[in-house]
Amino acid sequence: MNTARAQSPTTAPRPGPRDRLRRTLALALTAMVVTGCGIRLDSPAPLALVPDADEISRQATVADVVAVQEAAEEALEGVEAGSASAVSLDQVVQFAELHIEALGGVYVSGLEESVDGTTTATLAPDSGTPLDPDAANDALELDASPTEGPEAEEEPDEPATAATVVDLLAQSSARARGSLSTPVDGRLARLYASIAVSQLESARDLAGASGTEFSVPESFTTSAPASLPGNLSTADLTTTVRSEDAAGYALEVITAKLPAEARAGTAERAAVHREHAQAWAELAGFDGTPTDPRAVAYDLGSLGGDPPLSDSAAMITGASDLEATLAVTYATFTGTVEPESRAPMLDLLADAHRSARAWGAPLVAFPGMPEQL
Known part of the structure; x- marks a missing residue:
C-alpha cells in the first residue's frame, strides 16, 4: 500500500534563496514595464556647465582676433x-587666420538651439569641459545691450577702414596684456603674449602704410620688472643678465663702427640693454658678488663677419639676432613666471621684437615663438 502522504499547501517546501531572487527580479521587471507604459523614458537634456578660466580667456582672445580679421577684410574692400594699405x-x-588656428579655432557647440534660442550645453574644444554659453557670454562681455522700447532703431555701422583696424589691433593687444594673469x-x-606683440607691430605697420595715427597703449612699458618674478631658476637669471649685458656691449661696438650721424639710436639702445642687465643683476642678487655673470668684454664671433661686425650687413644681422634671441627668452618667461609677473x-x-624689427627683422605672426614660424 502506498503510504505516501499528499502534501497540503501548509506543508509545501519553503522557497530557497534562488527562488526568492528570481521572484524579486520578475517583480522588478514587471514594474518597469508597467511604469514605462504611456511615459517617456528619454534621458534628461544635458545640464549646462560653466567654462574654466582658460576657456573663458581663450574665447575672449579668439573673439578679439575674429573682430580684427573681419574689420580688415571689410577695410580691404575700400582700398x-x-x-x-592693401x-x-x-x-x-x-x-589673424594663423592666430585663430593656434588658439584652437572659434568655438561651435554643435547642439541645436531650443525654441527660446538657447542651448542646453556646449563643449570646449579638446578640453572635454561642457560650457554654459550664457555664462561664457557674460564673462566675455559679448552680450549686446538691449534697446529701449520697441521703436528703438539700430544705427547702421560705418564701414571699417584701416584706422578702424589699427584701433582694434591696439585694443586687442592691450586687453591681452591686461588679462594675461587669467589663464x-x-x-x-x-x-597670448606672442599674439599681442604681433598685433602691436601689425598696428604700427598698418598705421604707417595708411597714414593713420598710432601710439603704443600706455599700459606697455620698456623697463625691466620692478620685482623678481617667481619660478625663474638661477640659470634663467644668469642667462638673462649675461644676454642683456652682451647685447649692450655688442651695440656699443656697432655704435663705434657707424658713421657719426647714425650712432645716436644705437647708442641709446645699447644703454637700455646695459640698464636691463643691471636691473636683473640686482633683482637676482648677483650685483657686486662673485656670481655676477657679466664680463668686461664678450666674444662677438657668433654675430658674423671676419673680424666680427666688420661690415654694415654683419652689424645689421648681428644686432637683429641679439634682439630676436632676447625676444625668445622673454616669451618663454611669459609662460614660466607666476601669473602676476x-x-x-x-x-x-x-x-x-620692436628693436629687432628696427634692425630689419620681418613682422611675424608669432614673435618669440620660433617653433611657430
Whole structure:
C-alpha cells in the first residue's frame, strides 16, 4: 500500500534563496514595464556647465582676433588693390587666420538651439569641459545691450577702414596684456603674449602704410620688472643678465663702427640693454658678488663677419639676432613666471621684437615663438 502522504499547501517546501531572487527580479521587471507604459523614458537634456578660466580667456582672445580679421577684410574692400594699405591689411587677415588656428579655432557647440534660442550645453574644444554659453557670454562681455522700447532703431555701422583696424589691433593687444594673469596654463599665456606683440607691430605697420595715427597703449612699458618674478631658476637669471649685458656691449661696438650721424639710436639702445642687465643683476642678487655673470668684454664671433661686425650687413644681422634671441627668452618667461609677473615679460618681449624689427627683422605672426614660424 502506498503510504505516501499528499502534501497540503501548509506543508509545501519553503522557497530557497534562488527562488526568492528570481521572484524579486520578475517583480522588478514587471514594474518597469508597467511604469514605462504611456511615459517617456528619454534621458534628461544635458545640464549646462560653466567654462574654466582658460576657456573663458581663450574665447575672449579668439573673439578679439575674429573682430580684427573681419574689420580688415571689410577695410580691404575700400582700398586700392596692391597699395601699401592693401598689402598691410592682407597681412593682418593672414596673421589673424594663423592666430585663430593656434588658439584652437572659434568655438561651435554643435547642439541645436531650443525654441527660446538657447542651448542646453556646449563643449570646449579638446578640453572635454561642457560650457554654459550664457555664462561664457557674460564673462566675455559679448552680450549686446538691449534697446529701449520697441521703436528703438539700430544705427547702421560705418564701414571699417584701416584706422578702424589699427584701433582694434591696439585694443586687442592691450586687453591681452591686461588679462594675461587669467589663464592657468602658462603655455596659453605665452601664446597670448606672442599674439599681442604681433598685433602691436601689425598696428604700427598698418598705421604707417595708411597714414593713420598710432601710439603704443600706455599700459606697455620698456623697463625691466620692478620685482623678481617667481619660478625663474638661477640659470634663467644668469642667462638673462649675461644676454642683456652682451647685447649692450655688442651695440656699443656697432655704435663705434657707424658713421657719426647714425650712432645716436644705437647708442641709446645699447644703454637700455646695459640698464636691463643691471636691473636683473640686482633683482637676482648677483650685483657686486662673485656670481655676477657679466664680463668686461664678450666674444662677438657668433654675430658674423671676419673680424666680427666688420661690415654694415654683419652689424645689421648681428644686432637683429641679439634682439630676436632676447625676444625668445622673454616669451618663454611669459609662460614660466607666476601669473602676476607675466605682463612685464610681455613688455620686454615687445621691446626686444620692436628693436629687432628696427634692425630689419620681418613682422611675424608669432614673435618669440620660433617653433611657430
